Amino acid sequence: MSYQKVLPSAIDLPLNQKELGEIISKAKDWALMHGVCMRSKTNFSADALQFAPFVLTPSLYPRKEFEKAVNLQTVLNELMHKVAHDTDFLRETLASTIQVDEFTANLFKIYETVLNEGFTQILNLGLFRSDYFNNVNNKILQVEFNTIASSFAGISSQFQSFHSYILNELGHVDKTKNLPENNALSGLCSAMVEAWNIIGNQKAAILFVIEDVTYNICDQRFHEFEIREKYPHVKVIRRTLTEIFNTGVLGSNKELIVDGIVVSVVYFRSGYEPNQYPSKNEWDARLMIERSNAIKCPSIHYHLAGTKKVQQALAKKGVLNRFLSNETDIQKVQEIFTGLYSLDKKEGGDEVVDMVLKNPESFVMKPQREGGGNNIYGVDIPEKLTAMSDDERSAYIVMDRIFPPISKSYMIRPGGQMQPEIVEMVSELGIFGAIIGTKDKILYNRQVGHMLRTKVSNANEGGVAAGLGALDSPYLF
Ligand code: ADP
Ligand code: MG
Ligand code: MG
Structure with missing residues (x-):
């Protein structure tokens, strides 16, 4: 493998054994007490939480590239919004794929159905996350663009405080200024409430579509609690696709009614992989939601726009011109494509x-x-x-x-060693964006925050729940 550059650490490492043991113990308790937690997959209990894996000291991240990614987010939001509304482009791009990929074909069938019937709700809500690895020159390259269930805004919004606390405890309070502010959670929730306000039905709820078992529960609950705390009049309900099939109906004006509760905004934290549709019922529930007048996050066309095939098609020379008019923007987006x-x-x-x-x-x-x-x-x-x-x-x-530069620190996992080794790691930055609009008009378009996920450098993937990845903060330099 051609990993090359090794980045310095935010503070001098290693820590001596005593200091390391003490700071890890404080860090774990801080995480547990602030909801930096998940449910255990190996030892599941609905009554217990484990802290989420984390990197003890924040990873160095070039300020210029961080700002570049931040500044590009509203352009990417707009780009994906336009892609999602270009029926010919989606059709042509996904034509061969849906011949052989049943899951994408099923999504596409729903799209064709609502397209033929006419969209009941022309507004879309996008809560997106654009992910990046840095190349050997430490320049950002897009890994992928998520349009459905973009997670970790809730937990990541705790990480500036978390790493500030750690740096302070280790005697580096002066360094905390290099941790950028992160308002991802409030940003995403404001957009959900904005969509709810646009519909304006005071009795309606926001529906979170959830998995049968939610491991990343704190991240989801952070969203729910943020809404309930800041906007106490906005009700939130959580249901699986199966429950929505069993208790959901469309009213006479195509309003989505679940368990007798009218829903004006649907936020999917499930529905992005085949096993989340165990039978035809769940597909029927998805179709019913798409047919309703609720604002969907994402609408079916946003979901399709987030496929890897669309990402590949967008990277082809000249394709961005179809969607963006500003030459500088086009060039900046083209540069992040590998x-x-x-x-x-x-x-x-x-x-x-x-x-x-x-x-x-x-x-x-x-x-x-x-x-x-x-x-x-x-x-x-x-x-x-x-x-x-x-x-x-x-x-x-x-x-x-992409072979990102390597950083070194301690990665702390539940059940891990009390005196862990320093490991070599690589980091993936995610920038969150929120957008609301119709085909012809964008009403709301913001960059709202970030996350950093770090994995051991020799792992192919760094899923936090899978155990190879850990939550982290960018330490800007
Ligand atoms: P998913 O939608 O499943 O998250 P991704 O495209 O993000 O799919 O791929 C999952 C993970 O695989 C990424 O988080 C990253 O660790 C790794 N990965 C993806 N694309 C690349 C790439 N081009 N180079 C190196 N690693 C990659
Ligand atoms: Mg990904
Ligand atoms: Mg993804």
């Missing part, structure tokens, strides 16, 4: 296969899935690729593998 390639035979897929087979370590192969753990990396690609028919390949895209 090589993305279609495997579709009609789009030069055979040459891409040759290129990848010659040098698999330089690539990542991605299906149209969310939530981590779905990609194929390096040496595993050839076997997978050669076992597939030409058509089946169209379910995937290929992307240049």
Whole structure:
């Protein structure tokens, strides 16, 4: 692997054993007491929480690149909004993919259905997260753009305080100024309430669509509690797709009524992977929601715009001109794209296969899935690729593998050692954005905050819940 640059640490490491033991113990308790927590997958109990894995000291992040990502977010919000409203583009781009990928095909079927019927609600709410790795020169490159269930705004909003506390305890109060403010949680919740206000039905609730079992419960509850605390008149309910199927109906004006409660805004924290639709019922529930006059976060077309296939199509030369008019913006967005390639035979897929087979370590192969753990990396690609028919390949895209600079610190996990080793890590920055608009008019467009997720450098993926990733803060330099 070609990792190169090693970044310095925010403070001198290692810590001596006594100091390390004490600060870890304080850090764990701080995390537990401030909701930096999840439910355990291995030892599940609805009555207990574990702290979420975290990096003890914040990771260095170039200020210029951080600001670049922050400043680009409203442009990306607008771009994805326009992409989502370009029916021809979505159709053409996803045509081969939906021939072979049943999940995306099912989403597309819902899209076609509501498109043919006419959208009951023309407003969309987007709570997005654009994710970045830095390349060897420490410049941001987009990993992906999330349009559904973008998570960790709640927990990440605690991290400036968390790392300020840690730095202060370790005698570095002067360094806390390098931790940028993070208002991701309040930003996303304000946008949800703004959508609720636009509908203006005082009796209506915001519906959180949830998984059967929620491990990332604190992150979700932070959103709910933020809304209930700041806007006590706005009701929040949580239901699974199965429950929505069982108790939901459309009223005479296509209002969504769940358990007798009218819903004006639907916020999906589930519905992005196949196992969240165990039967036709859950698909029917999704269709019912799309047919309703509630504002959906995301609407079905926002969901489709967030597919990896769309990301790959947008990176093709000249395509951004279809959606953005400002040349400077176009250039700035183009710069964050790394090589993305279609495997579709009609789009030069055979040459891409040759290129990848010659040098698999330089690539990542991605299906149209969310939530981590779905990609194929390096040496595993050839076997997978050669076992597939030409058509089946169209379910995937290929992307240049990014090798970010390495940082070093302690990664703390529940059940981990009391005297952990320093590990080599890489960080993925996420910038949150919120948008509300119709096809022709954007009413609300903001950048609202960030998250930093760090994984051990030799892991392919760094899902926090999966155990290889940890929450972190950017320490700007
Ligand atoms: P998902 O929607 O499942 O989160 P991602 O595209 O974000 O899919 O991929 C999951 C993870 O895989 C990322 O968080 C990152 O750790 C790793 N990854 C994705 N793309 C690349 C890439 N081009 N280079 C290196 N690692 C990548
Ligand atoms: Mg994703
Ligand atoms: Mg991701």
